[in-house]
Amino acid sequence: MKVLVVFDSHTGNTGLMAEAVAQGVRDSGIKAVLKTVDEASIDELPQVQGVILGSPVYYGLPTGKIKTWIDESVKYHGKLTHLVGGAFCSAGGIHTGSETTILALLQACLVHGMIIQGNPHGSHYGVASKGAPGEKEIENCKKLGSRVAELVKKLNP
Numbered sequence: 309m310k311v312l313v314v315f316d317s318h319t320g321n322t323g324l325m326a327e328a329v330a331q332g333v334r335d336s337g338i339k340a341v342l343k344t345v346d347e348a349s350i351d352e353l354p355q356v357q358g359v360i361l362g363s364p365v366y367y368g369l370p371t372g373k374i375k376t377w378i379d380e381s382v383k384y385h386g387k388l389t390h391l392v393g394g395a396f397c398s399a400g401g402i403h404t405g406s407e408t409t410i411l412a413l414l415q416a417c418l419v420h421g422m423i424i425q426g427n428p429h430g431s432h433y434g435v436a437s438k439g440a441p442g443e444k445e446i447e448n449c450k451k452l453g454s455r456v457a458e459l460v461k462k463l464n465p
Contacts, residue, residue, distance in 0.1 A: 310339045314348040315362035321398040332453025357460045358392040361413040368405030378416045393417030395434040406436035
């Protein structure tokens with residue numbers, strides 16, 4: 309079983325978060341495939357059981373590169389309903405669009421029919437960081453990866 313973690317990162321903050329998300333997946337015993345949006349291929353989607361998307365916040369939304377990658381995923385529309393999805397982002401400040409960015413990423417997953425698991429204990433939609441992620445954000449990223457991996461295991465016994 310594999311979870312694909314695809315992210316865009318201009319300052320390195322989202323990249324640090326992506327590494328922690330992937331570590332959380334691995335800590336749960338699932339293979340994590342960590343790729344920048346420039347490295348990732350849409351054609352990997354049918355070969356994984358989960359996908360976690362990460363982006364910096366740009367005008368309250370994911371970056372254009374992540375949006376283009378998502379747009380290209382129409383190639384597999386209706387064929388990804390078995391995937392577990394998740395999202396995370398980094399922002400330049402508070403009240404700058406973290407939740408809208410995460411929800412935009414999750415919305416794309418939902419359009420594909422993916423399964424999304426919320427978190428009732430904080431970071432409800434996904435993980436957000438203001439600037440460079442601190443210890444708390446890194447730990448939450450690991451937990452996001454773990455939650456997705458655990459759900460993947462339940463759905464793929």
